[in-house]
Amino acid sequence: MLSFLNTLTRRQKGYVFLGIDLALIPVALLFTFVVQSLPMTPMAALGETTPILPYLVASAAGLSLWLGIPQIQLNAYERHAVGLTAIFALLTAGASAVLSALWDLPFPPGTHVMFGIIYFLFAVAMRAVLYQVVMAVYTSAKPRCRVLIYGAGTTGMQLATALKPHQTIDPVAFVDDNTSLQGMMLAGLPVCPPARIPELVKERRVDRVLLAMPSLSQPKQAQIARRLQKMGLEVQALPSFAQLIGEEALIDKLAPVAPQNFLGRAACDVTLGEACDSYRGRAVLVSGAGGSIGSELCRQVLSCRPAKLVLYELSELALYTVHQELSQLVEGTSIDLVPVLGSVTDPRQVKKVLADHDVKVVLHAAAYKHVPLVEANPLPGLANNVFGTQTLAREAAETGVERFILVSSDKAVRPTNIMGASKRMAELVVQDLATRFDDTVFTMVRFGNVLGSSGSVVPLFQDQVSRGGPVTVTDARVKRYFMTIREAVQLVLKAGAEARGGEVFVLDMGEPVPIMRLARQVIESAGYTVRDAEHPEGDIDIEITGLRPGEKLEEELTITGDLIGTRHQKIFCAREEKLSEIEVASVLRSLRHALAASDEDAARAVITRWVEGYRLMSGTGTAGGRSS
Structure with a gap:
């Protein structure tokens, strides 16, 4: 019919x-x-x-x-x-x-x-x-959808009663953790323990599970839903009464705790003061302008009133976003804001941009920085981080740029991963150029993890908490140095202004923070409790996944440990050996040949030979409690 x-x-x-x-x-x-x-x-x-x-x-x-x-x-x-x-x-x-x-x-x-x-x-x-x-x-x-109701309380019984006359939905049973209800008949349906779900699914041909426990915390509902979805079931949750009448609208307006609240110390607020003189009235180029560090560099450079700010960015979306934001900041001023879509590995474009805009200061923040991704894609990582730095730095010197500041990483010190090794090689390139060009001040600023940056640990943990956990930590012993984006950028600009050429500046980041402690703080700041052996009724688990390939238990900020104080108490200068001009040329030539041949083993051999302390550490695990 x-x-x-x-x-x-x-x-x-x-x-x-x-x-x-x-x-x-x-x-x-x-x-x-x-x-x-x-x-x-x-x-x-x-x-x-x-x-x-x-x-x-x-x-x-x-x-x-x-x-x-x-x-x-x-x-x-x-x-x-x-x-x-x-x-x-x-x-x-x-x-x-x-x-x-x-x-x-x-x-x-x-x-x-x-x-x-x-x-x-x-x-x-x-x-x-x-x-x-x-x-x-x-x-x-039309086939009827057979549903299992998880929760035999008042909400569950009301749901079963409402669904009984429905034309296409057929409730078949209740599931509830309450042992006093198990075995009873409620609203004409049997109440079964959760352990029987696989059996019920098979016997009663269940298509969907309806979670009728609106009073249960969101993490626990998410955990139940994830467990049921692994059985191939569609899972839907009923809203609470407060959600139905709109009383929980306020929850949607609550923002996660700001990452800097997990710093464990007072954030350092640096006044740029005289440092602004190095940027005021000049054309400043920020590479990687759409990234977390790059965009903050742009904001703070604008406060120094440059004549022009060139936003150099590979990602179209990132460039669009930062340009839209900064355009509002420069309204009513004489500052010229220039968005440039391109790669720092393109020498012709780099040279043209530097010359056309008469750039006098380069803040080089463009880099592939996510450790697991670069580890899985070593050749693009080396090409971008090493040759991108070389291209931008060399063209900067040849076009008369006054200052070139490389934003580096603590992972460059005795690296155990490709990303860290690429940043150390970028430092060696900049150190070499500093000895060969007197008219351009080349320097680099090295610091650790930045709270709240893209892909960093706090937003990762907050996202895992919002999905009901577990929060993943690679190793319970892992510690990391942390700074806020604001204080890191302030110190980068301060150090860049004080540079005389060839220095490796190291920022004082305080004591390293245990990642396990940070994970607990993020969970508790969201209003939940940690579930462990001592608290089995907690909301969210912390899962140890094992160190990832190339990951250290602790990072270092210097190779030698020999630091010299500067005029600012949070900025130090590291005494470190550098390669000769011939050695740097040899390194780049060997690495270029490896990239041209798409030979990852040859590229690693170059790193092993020339990057001091480089060693490849084996590890396991995937998602982890560590930023890149």
């Missing part, structure tokens, strides 16, 4: 409705004669209408098509359609009266009024019956 209905076109369905409406005319006439007191029998009266019946049917057909009644869909047959049917019945009754008068039939005027009323009732009733028949056909042909 359903297949037949589906084969009918809209026009064919209209003809069916028209045929039914026309067939109702003699039926309505007969019923009218039954309820009327006439001197003849109903069948005899109907026989009297034989001369006019063809004309009446033809008139009704014309009126129906004119009013568009056959085109009205069953599921759209509501007040307006009923009104059209009433007009149609009235006009049809008028046609019967006119035709009866022309043929001089022995029917009083009241007969035609009654006919109109009865015909209207029959037409509306027939539409209602047809709708129910069609819906019954569709319902019988």
Whole structure:
């Protein structure tokens, strides 16, 4: 039956409705004669209408098509359609009266009024019956969704009661952790323990699980949902009563705790002061301007009132975003904001941009920095981080740039991963150029993890908490140095302004922070508790995944440990050996050959030979509690 209905076109369905409406005319006439007191029998009266019946049917057909009644869909047959049917019945009754008068039939005027009323009732009733028949056909042909209700409390029972008469949903059982309810029959359904879910799914052909526990914390609901989804079940959760009436709208407006609140020390707020003189009135280029560090560099450089700020960025979306934000900051000023979409590995573009905009200061923050991604893609990582730095630094020197500041990383010290090794090689390149070009001040600033940067640990933990956990930490012994983005950038600009050439500046980042402690703080700041052996009823687990390839337990800030103080108490200068010009040329030549041949082993051999302390550490695990 359903297949037949589906084969009918809209026009064919209209003809069916028209045929039914026309067939109702003699039926309505007969019923009218039954309820009327006439001197003849109903069948005899109907026989009297034989001369006019063809004309009446033809008139009704014309009126129906004119009013568009056959085109009205069953599921759209509501007040307006009923009104059209009433007009149609009235006009049809008028046609019967006119035709009866022309043929001089022995029917009083009241007969035609009654006919109109009865015909209207029959037409509306027939539409209602047809709708129910069609819906019954569709319902019988459509498979029912069999659902398991997780939670046999008040909400669960109300849900089961509401679903019982539903046409396409069939509740089959309850599941509840409460042992006192297990084995009972509630709302006509058995209550089973969660351990029986696989059995129930198989025996009762369950398609979906409805979580009817709105009072349960979101992490625990997420954990249950994830467990059920692994069984191949679709899981849906009922909102709480507070959500239904809008009382929880405030929750949507609450922001996660700011990353700097997990610093474990007071953030250092540095006044740039005289350092601004190195940037004021000059054209400044920031590479990687759309990144976390790059965008903050742009904001703080703007506070120094440069003549021009060139935003150099590889990612179109990142460049668009930072340009939109900074455009508002420079409104009403004479600062020229220039967005440039390009790669620092392109020497022709780099040279043109530096020359066209007369750049005097370069802040080089462009780098591939995510350790696991660079470890999995070593050649692109080396090409971007090493040769991108070389290209930008060399062209900066040749076009008369006054200052070149490389943003480096603590992972460059005795690195155990490709990302760290690439940053150390970038440092060696900059140190070499510092000895060969006197007119450009080359320097680098080395620091550790930045709280809140893209891909860093706190946003990662907060995202895992929002999904119900677990929060993943690679090793319980892992420690990291942390700074806020603001204080790191302030110190980079301060150090860059004080540089005389060739220095490796190291920022004082305080004591390293245990990542396990940080994970607990993030969970507790969200209002949840840690679930462990001592607190089995906690909300969120902390899962140890194992060190990833190339990951250290602790990072270092210097190779030798020999630091010299500067005018600022948070900035130190490291005494470290550098390679000769011939050695740097050899390194770059060997690395270029490895990249040209797409030879990862050859590239690692170059790193092993020339990067002091480089060693590849094996590790396991995937997602972990460490920023890149």
